[in-house]
Amino acid sequence: MAKMTVMAIPALEKEKKDDDESVLYEKGLKAVWDANLIKAVPNRFIFPSPQRPKLHHATNNGKTNGHFKLPVIHFDQLRGPNRPHVLRSLADACQNYGFFQLVNHGIAEDVISNMRDATRRFFDLPVTEREKYMSSDVSAPVRYGTSFNQTKDGVFCWRDFLKLVCDPPALPHWPSNSPLDFRKCAVKYAENTKALFLKVAEAVVESLGAVQDGGDQEVVNDENMTFDEKDEEKIITQVKNGSQFMMLNYYPQCPNPDLTLGIPPHSDFDFLTLLLQDDVNGLQIHHRGDWVGVDVIPNAFVVNVGDLLEIFSNGKYKSVMHRAVVNSFKPRISVASFHSTPVETIVEPLPKLISSSNPRRYKGTNFLTFLEYIKTSDYKKKNFLESRKLFT
Secondary structure, eight states: OHHHHHHHHHHHHHHHHHHHHHHTTTOOHHHHHHTTOOSOOOOOOOOGGGGSOOOOOOTTTTSSEEOOOOOOOEEEGSSSHHHHHHHHHHHHHHHHHHHHHHHEOOOHHHHHHHHHHHHHHHHHHOOOOHHGOOOSSOSSEEEEEEEETTOOOOOOOSEEEEEEEOSSSGGSOOOOOSSSSSHHHHHHHHHHHHHHHHHHHHHHHHHGGEEEEEEEOOOSSSSOOOOHHHHHHHHHHHHTOOOOEEEEEEOOOOGGGOOOOOOEEEEOOOSSEEEEESSSEEEEEETEEEEEEEOOOOOOOOEEEEEHHHTTTTTOOOOEEEEEESSSSSEEEEEEEEEOOOTTBBBOOGGGGGGSSSSBBBBBOOHHHHHHHHSSSOOOOBBHHHHHHSSO
C-alpha cells in the first residue's frame, strides 16, 4: 500500500501543477505574459505531438514557408459589366478553396482602423476590467475568456477572446467607455460588416448557378419567378434577418509556437465569416491535405464558407477547416464577424442542387441545434457538420 502511494505522488504533483496553471491562466493569457511570468509554454497549453503545427523559418511578421495566395475577389466589380466573371470566380473560390480575400469592399479605412484600435485597447485593460465579462455560458451576449472554451478544454489554446452578440438587445451589455468609445467603434464596425455580408451573400447565392447540375427551371407564378429564384430569395431574406456575432481575438507572443495553437482546427457553423486581421500572419487553412498559411492583404477581409452554406449548397461549396498559429515575435489580433440565419430557422439543401447524380447530403439544421451541441460536445474539426450528414 505504501509503495502505491509513493508511485502516485508524481502524478498527483503533476495534476496539482496543472490545476494551479489553470487558475493562473483562466482570466487571460495576456496578463500573465505581460507580467513576464511565462518562460516556457505551460503544460496545459502543449498539444499532443500529432496536433502540433509544423512551423519553419518564421520571420518577424509571422510568415512561414507553406504560404499560398487565396483567390482575390474585387467586390467593386460585382456592380458592373464584369459581374458574371466575378460570380464565376466566387463559385470557383467557394467550391475549391472555401475561402477568398475580399478587396475594394467599400468599408472606410477609419472604420477598420478604429475597430482594430478598440480591440487592442480592450485587451490592454487591466484584468479586473476584462474579467467583468467572463462567463461560462456560451450563449451569453458578451463573453470574455481564454482558449476555445476554458471550462471544457483539455488543452488550452494560446489566445484570449471577447465575444459580442450583435443583435440589438445585446448591445447595452457591450463594454461602453472602458475602453473609451469601444461600443461606438464596435457598433459602427458591426453595422458595416453586416451590410457588406448581405451583398456578398447575395452574390454567393447567385453564383451557385455556375455549379448547377442543369435541368429546366419550373415557373410557379404569374410573375415568372421560378422555384430556383424563390428558394434563393428566401435564404437572402433569412440571412438579412439573421444573427451576427463578433469574436475579437488576441494571440500573445509565445516562447515556443511549435508546441501549441491559437485556435485548433475547426470549421465555422454559420453562413459566411468575414475576418479582419492586423499585419501579422497566423491564419492557416487545410487545403489538399496540407496546412497552408494565408498572407495578410492590408484592409482586406478573408471570407470563408460556413457549415450552413455547405448544407444550403448540398456540399457544392466547402466549409473548410482552419486554425490559428502563433509566433514568438509579435502579438496578433483579429476580428471575426460571423453571419447566420435566425437561430431557429431550419436551413435545407437548395432543391436545384439535388439530383439523381447528386442526392441530398444533409439533414436540415439551425443555429440553435448547434448551440445545444457545443454545450455538451467537443466542437473541433468538422464534428457538428459530420453529425448532420445523411451519408458519408
